[in-house]
Amino acid sequence: MRRSQRRIALLALSTLVGSILVTTGPAGADPTGSSAATGQSQPEDRESVRLVHIRLTGADMLDKVAAAGFDLEHGLRRVPNGIEGEAVVTAEQVTELTAMGVELLGDDAGFAWSNEADGGIGVGAASARAAQPANHDATVRVVRADWFTTKGQGFLYVEARTTEGQQADPIVEMQLENDSGKGTPFGFARTMSRFVDSGQYMFHRNLFKLDVRPNKIKLTSSTGGVATGAVSNWLEDAPPPLTANPSYKSDFVDGYRHPQQLYSRAKEIARQYPDIAEIVYLPNQTNGYQRKAQAQIGGTGQAAVVVTSAAWGHQGGNDITVDFVDRPDANLPLAVEVTGKAVRVLLATDASGAPTSTAAEVAEALRSRSAGLIDRAHPYRTNGGTGIVAPTVGPVALTDFLDQKRVGAPEGEVPRGPATIPVLRIGKHRDGTKPGVLIQAQDHAREWVPATTSLESAERLVHNYRSDRETKKIVENTDVFFILSNNPDGANYSFYNFASQRKNMTNHCPDASADPAQRNSWGVDLNRNYRVGSGHDGYAGGSTNCVSGTYQGPGELSEPESKNIIWLVEKYKNIKFMMSVHSNGGQLFWQPGAYIADGRITTPRPPLGDEAFYWQSAARILSQVKAHRETVVTPENVGGSSDVLYSSAGNVREDLYHTYGIYAFGWEVGGSVYNPATGDWQGGSFQPEWDGNPELVSGHAETMEYANGIMEMFRVAADWGRDNKNPTSQLVPGAGRYSGPVDVHFETSEPATIYYTTDGSRPTLESPRYAATEFREPGQVFHVTETTTFRWFSVDSAGNIEKNYDPTKNDKRNNYRTATIRIAKR
Ligand SMILES: [Zn+2]
Numbered sequence: 001m002r003r004s005q006r007r008i009a010l011l012a013l014s015t016l017v018g019s020i021l022v023t024t025g026p027a028g029a030d031p032t033g034s035s036a037a038t039g040q041s042q043p044e045d046r047e048s049v050r051l052v053h054i055r056l057t058g059a060d061m062l063d064k065v066a067a068a069g070f071d072l073e074h075g076l077r078r079v080p081n082g083i084e085g086e087a088v089v090t091a092e093q094v095t096e097l098t099a100m101g102v103e104l105l106g107d108d109a110g111f112a113w114s115n116e117a118d119g120g121i122g123v124g125a126a127s128a129r130a131a132q133p134a135n136h137d138a139t140v141r142v143v144r145a146d147w148f149t150t151k152g153q154g155f156l157y158v159e160a161r162t163t164e165g166q167q168a169d170p171i172v173e174m175q176l177e178n179d180s181g182k183g184t185p186f187g188f189a190r191t192m193s194r195f196v197d198s199g200q201y202m203f204h205r206n207l208f209k210l211d212v213r214p215n216k217i218k219l220t221s222s223t224g225g226v227a228t229g230a231v232s233n234w235l236e237d238a239p240p241p242l243t244a245n246p247s248y249k250s251d252f253v254d255g256y257r258h259p260q261q262l263y264s265r266a267k268e269i270a271r272q273y274p275d276i277a278e279i280v281y282l283p284n285q286t287n288g289y290q291r292k293a294q295a296q297i298g299g300t301g302q303a304a305v306v307v308t309s310a311a312w313g314h315q316g317g318n319d320i321t322v323d324f325v326d327r328p329d330a331n332l333p334l335a336v337e338v339t340g341k342a343v344r345v346l347l348a349t350d351a352s353g354a355p356t357s358t359a360a361e362v363a364e365a366l367r368s369r370s371a372g373l374i375d376r377a378h379p380y381r382t383n384g385g386t387g388i389v390a391p392t393v394g395p396v397a398l399t400d401f402l403d404q405k406r407v408g409a410p411e412g413e414v415p416r417g418p419a420t421i422p423v424l425r426i427g428k429h430r431d432g433t434k435p436g437v438l439i440q441a442q443d444h445a446r447e448w449v450p451a452t453t454s455l456e457s458a459e460r461l462v463h464n465y466r467s468d469r470e471t472k473k474i475v476e477n478t479d480v481f482f483i484l485s486n487n488p489d490g491a492n493y494s495f496y497n498f499a500s501q502r503k504n505m506t507n508h509c510p511d512a513s514a515d516p517a518q519r520n521s522w523g524v525d526l527n528r529n530y531r532v533g534s535g536h537d538g539y540a541g542g543s544t545n546c547v548s549g550t551y552q553g554p555g556e557l558s559e560p561e562s563k564n565i566i567w568l569v570e571k572y573k574n575i576k577f578m579m580s581v582h583s584n585g586g587q588l589f590w591q592p593g594a595y596i597a598d599g600r601i602t603t604p605r606p607p608l609g610d611e612a613f614y615w616q617s618a619a620r621i622l623s624q625v626k627a628h629r630e631t632v633v634t635p636e637n638v639g640g641s642s643d644v645l646y647s648s649a650g651n652v653r654e655d656l657y658h659t660y661g662i663y664a665f666g667w668e669v670g671g672s673v674y675n676p677a678t679g680d681w682q683g684g685s686f687q688p689e690w691d692g693n694p695e696l697v698s699g700h701a702e703t704m705e706y707a708n709g710i711m712e713m714f715r716v717a718a719d720w721g722r723d724n725k726n727p728t729s730q731l732v733p734g735a736g737r738y739s740g741p742v743d744v745h746f747e748t749s750e751p752a753t754i755y756y757t758t759d760g761s762r763p764t765l766e767s768p769r770y771a772a773t774e775f776r777e778p779g780q781v782f783h784v785t786e787t788t789t790f791r792w793f794s795v796d797s798a799g800n801i802e803k804n805y806d807p808t809k810n811d812k813r814n815n816y817r818t819a820t821i822r823i824a825k826r
Contacts, residue, residue: 008305012606024279024316035234038798041136053093053105053683056083059197062646063540063597065100065710066550083646086683088500088549092393120741139163139225140174143203143776145217146234147210150632150674151695158209161774162221165201173222174204177230178214186218186678198600203776205636209679230400234635238623241708242460248468252459253452253703255690256412258495259419259488262451266458273462276475277426282483283567284560287416288420289492293317293398298359302387306379306515310372314416316341320373321395324362326355334361336369342395343370360385378511401519402497409496419488421564427479435721436479436575438662439716440489440565440652443526443580445490445501446686449669449702450581456707458482461714474711477718479574486561487526499687504561509546509555521547527580527651528552529562532658533594533603534650540597542649550651565652577717578664579658579710583702584684586633588622588670589641590614590664593659594649598816602642603654607769608779609753613797614663616751617716624712628705629695631673641666643775662744662796665713669706673697723798728750731790735819741785742821746770754779755807756792763791763816764807789820 056062068089084105089097098104110280125498143159156178164172171194177186192204218228242248257265269623270277293309294804300394309317319341326347332432334348334357344364347355357365359379366377377503378383402414427434439457441450461480463469485491489505503523513521528535528542535542542552557563570573606614615638622633637644641653653664670684673696692698728749733742754770759764770792773780792814794802801807805815 009751020456025501029418051088052089054085054087054097055103055105056085057101058083058645060199061101062359063198065097065102066541066548067543067545068096068100068550069665070097081143084687102221106223117822121625138450140219140221140227141773141777142219142227142229143774144382144635145229145231146413147213147231148234148236148634149628150633151676151826153674153676153679154210155632155634156214156217157205158192158208158217158219158351159203159205159236159636159776160219160227161203161777162223162225164221165203165224169753170222175220175222176206177218178210179216180212180214182215184215186216192219196484197593198597198647201602207636208633235619235623235626236634238627240565241624241627242464242468242470242630242711243514245468245470248432248460248471249463250456250460250707251704252463253450253456254700256687256699257451257455257484258414258450259491260415262382262455262484263422263488264323265455266482269424269426269458269462273426273465274582276428277424277462277816278430278466280423280425280481280568282423282564284563285420286489286560287504288312288412288416288418289402289505290314290416290487291400291402291505291507291519292376292401293320295396295398296515296517297322297392297396298362298389299387301380302383302385303359303389304383304387304515305363305366305385305389305466306376306380306396306511307363307366308514309398309548310375312416313398313402318397318399318403320398322366322374322392322398324389324392326391327620328353334365336365338369338371338373338519341371341373346388347391351752355388355391357389359383359389360384361489362389376511376514378514380515382512399592401516405496406499406789414492414496419484421486421488421561421567422800424458424482424484425480427456428476432479434479434574434576435577435717436481436572437711438481438483438565438568438575438578439581440483440486440578441581442485442487442491443561443652444582445487445494445503446499447583448491448494448687448701449583449706450489451485452699452703453669453706453710454482454484454581455704457710457714458484460707460711465625470715471711474714474742477721478714479572480714481568481575483565484796486565489813490523490653502549503551504564506553506559507546508551508558513547518547521549523551524553524559526559526561528649529557529580530560530650530655531556531654532650532654532758536650538596539594539603539647539649541594541647551647554722556650562652565656569656575660575711576662576720578653578662579713580652580664580666581710582666582668584686584688585637585645585668586631586673586684587637587645587666587668588618588633588640589639589645589653589666591640591654592643593647593651593654593666595642595647597647601649603658605640605772605775606657607753608656608772609795609797611664611746611772612748612751614665617663617665617713620716621709621712624708625705628708629701629764631705633671637668637671639776667706667709670697670702683738720798722797724800725796726804727794727796727802729754731792731796731800731817731819731821735821737824738784739824741783741823743781743783744790744821745779745781746792750796752794752796752802754792754794756790758790760787760789761791762810762814763793767792784821785823787820787822789818791816791818793817 012368013338141161146157174192195202270279292313298305309316321342323344330353332349335346337344347357350356363377366374441454465475496500498520533539543550586771595602656662656664672681675682686698690699691700755763755767793805804816
């Protein structure tokens with residue numbers, strides 16, 4: 001095992017390690033990341049937006065661009081020279097992005113790693129984790145060194161830290177060398193990329209293309225630090241997938257599904273398999289696929305009046321007409337006539353008979369004198385409405401714009417009005433005794449593959465329950481809750497009107513953003529609407545701007561869709577696992593997922609045992625994804641989402657993990673796949689062609705491979721539920737006499753958290769927790785300089801405690817572990 005050094009005089013040990021858990025105090029924090037930008041132009045209509053590939057220099061630029069209201073989330077990925085991603089923008093916004101320093105990569109830029117090295121000749125040798133020899137003056141540590149292959153190509157991914165990484169002048173550089181197999185010399189020196197986020201040095205990292213598996217790597221910093229480490233395998237040693245069983249049935253979903261189809265199939269499954277499936281209805285209805293009817297009348301700029309019906313469009317709003325009438329007589333007052341659904345505004349005239357009513361005056365008259373037909377009328381955006389309105393040529397019909405179908409929209413009418421979301425619950429024992437797994441898809445409307453991936457997983461459970469032994473074990477030992485689309489209104493808007501819709505259909509916008517040209521930018525980002533690490537508490541990555549792609553809503557849990565998730569996990573307390581399924585980044589996330597930008601203060605990090613359990617589960621899940629067609633989610637894209645990508649304030653995962661202790665994963669399905677023909681990674685999209693190239697970007701292939709991963713997550717949960725085996729742990733090296741200072745660390749038999757003392761007291765759940773040296777690294781090393789007794793116990797992810805010790809009571813047996821390190825007096 002590689003270990004880093006921490007010089008600690010033992011007298012100070014408890015205080016030092018006791019402060020490892022950084023609890024973040026949200027109150028009074030500076031909401032830097034959520035500042036609203038006003039006057040930001042938005043997509044004018046659905047025809048003029050397009051998807052562009054962009055590169056940003058770093059997180060600071062990302063924060064700035066996101067705060068300005070740009071819609072560029074998902075598919076974002078760190079690259080050696082910054083962050084690449086996709087933005088849904090108008091031509092005008094392209095100009096604004098360029099002015100902010102964002103680089104445009106064109107419409108179909110591949111994702112290329114430039115650093116390559118020929119691994120030379122040699123034989124790959126299996127090994128365990130990267131290792132680092134003890135050296136008290138080490139200033140360089142190996143964080144990860146992972147080898148993986150995809151489609152015949154090998155890759156080495158390295159993360160490394162220098163203790164001087166934050167230093168700005170001069171910046172500390174790091175050189176990486178690798179061997180070409182056991183016993184071969186180091187060579188192929190390359191410079192690593194320094195990764196800085198929100199002003200904080202994170203680590204150095206790179207992905208290298210190699211033809212031969214190295215056995216070891218060597219890192220040298222420009223200040224003289226040296227570290228070597230062994231190379232580990234990433235997803236190379238996976239057991240065969242469920243699909244390897246010839247009787248196992250898969251490939252049920254044959255195209256994209258809109259919410260009506262998803263919900264209808266969910267209900268049908270419950271009817272067809274009543275012994276193992278049922279529907280649970282979520283209590284809070286959505287806003288609905290519906291809008292008020294609108295028109296912009298009277299001219300442009302100061303002369304424009306934005307008119308909005310009181311009734312929803314389909315409930316009469318679309319039948320309303322508004323006419324601005326010019327009358328020939330002089331000195332007439334402004335008047336409003338209402339006949340049925342026809343509203344006639346009789347414009348005021350001056351002494352010469354010319355119209356004199358301003359936009360502000362007409363808006364006021366419509367609000368107060370339209371017999372309740374119009375309840376919102378105001379000047380355009382931030383204008384005062386000082387211009388004289390122009391008479392209309394005839395009555396102007398108000399519209400909710402929902403009948404304007406986009407090209408390629410599915411057949412049929414979309415039901416209007418609030419939706420009730422059904423949850424498809426599958427399990428043989430749905431009585432709360434089995435671990436619950438919540439699969440929540442399509443919080444973001446335009447992400448179509450997460451819905452088909454989740455439906456495919458549900459189909460596999462019910463179709464294979466009677467015929468496949470492994471599936472039967474899943475159904476008998478878990479209690480699965482599928483929300484096949486958690487944003488049905490937005491999803492319908494994505495299918496029928498505006499393909500790039502991300503948010504829900506609730507419009508919280510004030511008048512300045514309420515004109516119909518902004519309709520494609522309204523709504524709340526449901527994955528910014530939760531309570532832990534939220535933008536309302538000053539965390540970065542949520543916006544207060546109602547037309548931003550990451551608008552967090554007017555308050556925490558303001559939206560029915562997010563209220564429903566909390567209702568579900570509070571009602572079904574057996575839910576212990578959750579996967580929030582998104583696309584298309586090729587990433588697997590957990591906590592921490594948000595930070596306060598100033599100082600980069602994250603939400604509390606999971607204890608080492610949870611972190612290890614997340615990594616272990618991730619490797620199982622992603623191995624099964626890889627088994628389908630060799631798609632590799634790379635280790636740089638796995639971990640705490642704010643560590644590897646960006647801060648997303650108020651995301652659902654933080655709330656479920658920190659409030660309810662649920663292991664809450666976030667998944668970005670799809671994303672980059674390696675293309676051997678070009679030698680590059682090729683990015684995915686939100687709505688890849690369903691029958692696209694099955695080796696590259698294809699909705700069908702992504703659905704099948706990621707359904708493999710969801711099925712493995714069920715097996716992780718089933719194993720967790722049946723885990724009644726206590727963990728064991730040890731101090732390494734163990735108790736004994738040492739002639740001088742000695743370095744010790746803990747090891748556990750499985751992912752487990754250790755609580756320990758060194759002051760003679762009994763260890764409890766309030767004792768210091770054994771922590772990582774730094775995030776994404778293994779446990780710390782204690783430099784013991786005088787005789788010390790460690791007392792400890794370990795707890796695994798399922799809650800089993802080593803030796804059945806009871807840390808909550810004064811256990812008379814004192815059945816915890818002890819080890820005394822005796823240091824000879826000099
Ligand atoms: Zn998403």
